[in-house]
Amino acid sequence: MRLIYLTILCLNVVFKVTGNDSSVMDDQMDGFDSWLFGATDEDYQIEETVLEEDNSDKTEESINDFLKTEEQTNSQTDEISLKDLNEKIKKLQRDQNTCQAKLTRLEAKIEDMKENYDERLTALEEASTTTEPSLYSLTTASSGASTVSPLSKPECKDYKILNEHTRSVYYSASLTTQDDGFCDMSPPWVSYGSVSPSWSGPGWYRFQPPAGSDLARRPVGRSYCGTSAAGWSNSKLPENPGETVDIKICFNSGGDTCKWSRAAKVTNCFSYNVYYLGETPNCRLRYCGSN
Structure with a gap:
């Protein structure tokens, strides 16, 4: 051939x-x-058609295999992601349990501290009421005189609060009428202005924010402290805890820093002062607070 x-x-x-x-x-x-081969042009065309169909079947089969592989890969990825998410949830739950346990221990410590504080306070109060000298008595370095403990001073535990924000020396009111402004005077002596909300007559008072933490130490002008004449004092304050001294409180008005005055007392209660305050000489005079 x-x-x-x-x-x-x-x-x-x-x-x-x-x-x-x-x-x-x-x-x-x-x-x-x-x-020689018994083949014609038509036979060749038929063979080409068969080859094309065979290739088409193989292409479709390849695409199906690829899609199946992708589906398996995505399924495995989803399983991995779900597993990671479950692990994170378990970790968060463990962290939450740990925080809760710490919070419980902290609350227990706070309760213990409160109990210890109450016990120590009771012991100090009992010691301060005894007639024998105790470790809680304070002695001044200059004179050697014994000073009473603040815990034995009733005014250090039984006092009223002056804490209006209008009482601060940094507050300025609009005094356009006689009814505007405050005074520390009880009815029926109030002729104009208004009685301060926290004023309840003569007695021991403690200044607290936002009014301030103590009595003002310098004069301020009209309308400050929410009044016409602001009360202040530059008298020497007690230095030793439990010590009580007399002071003079002035009221600034019309350029006179001490146009009116009032006698008062102040006791050192270790971390704060308390004042024995009387009625102001007239209305729109007020005891002012500062820091």
Whole structure:
């Protein structure tokens, strides 16, 4: 068979060399293919169609395999993500339990501290009421005189509060009418202005924010402290806990820093002072607070 095919190829070369029409030889080759292999052009077209359909089936199969692989990969990824999420939730629950345990221990410590504080306070109060000298008595370095403990001073535990924000030396009121402004005077002596909300007559008082933590130590002008004449004092205050001294409180008005005055007492209660205050000389005079 090979010999026949080689003979035909040689004849084709001879035709081309001798200048004969190559198309004649091509037709002869086509006829030879039909005789030798029994195949026609239609047979070749059918074979090409079969190959294309086969390739199409393989392509579709490859796409399905790829989609299946992707689906498996995504499923595995989702499982991993869900597992990580569950681990994080468990960790948060463990952290919450740990914080709750710490909070419980802290609350227990606070309760213990309260109990210890109450016990110590009771012991100090009992010691301060004894007639024998005790460790809680304080002695001044200058005179050597014994000073009573603040815990034994009733005014250090039983006092009233002055804490209005309008009582601060930094507050300025609009005094356009006689009814504007406050005074530390009880009815029926109030002729104009208003009685301060926290004023309840003569007695021991403690200044607290936002009014301030103590009595003002310098004069301020009209309308400050929510009044017409602001009360202040530059008297020397007690230095030793439990010590009580007399002071003078002035009221600033019309350029006179001490146009009116009032005698008062002040007791050192260790971390704060309390004042025994009387009624102001007239209305729109007020005891002012500062820090």
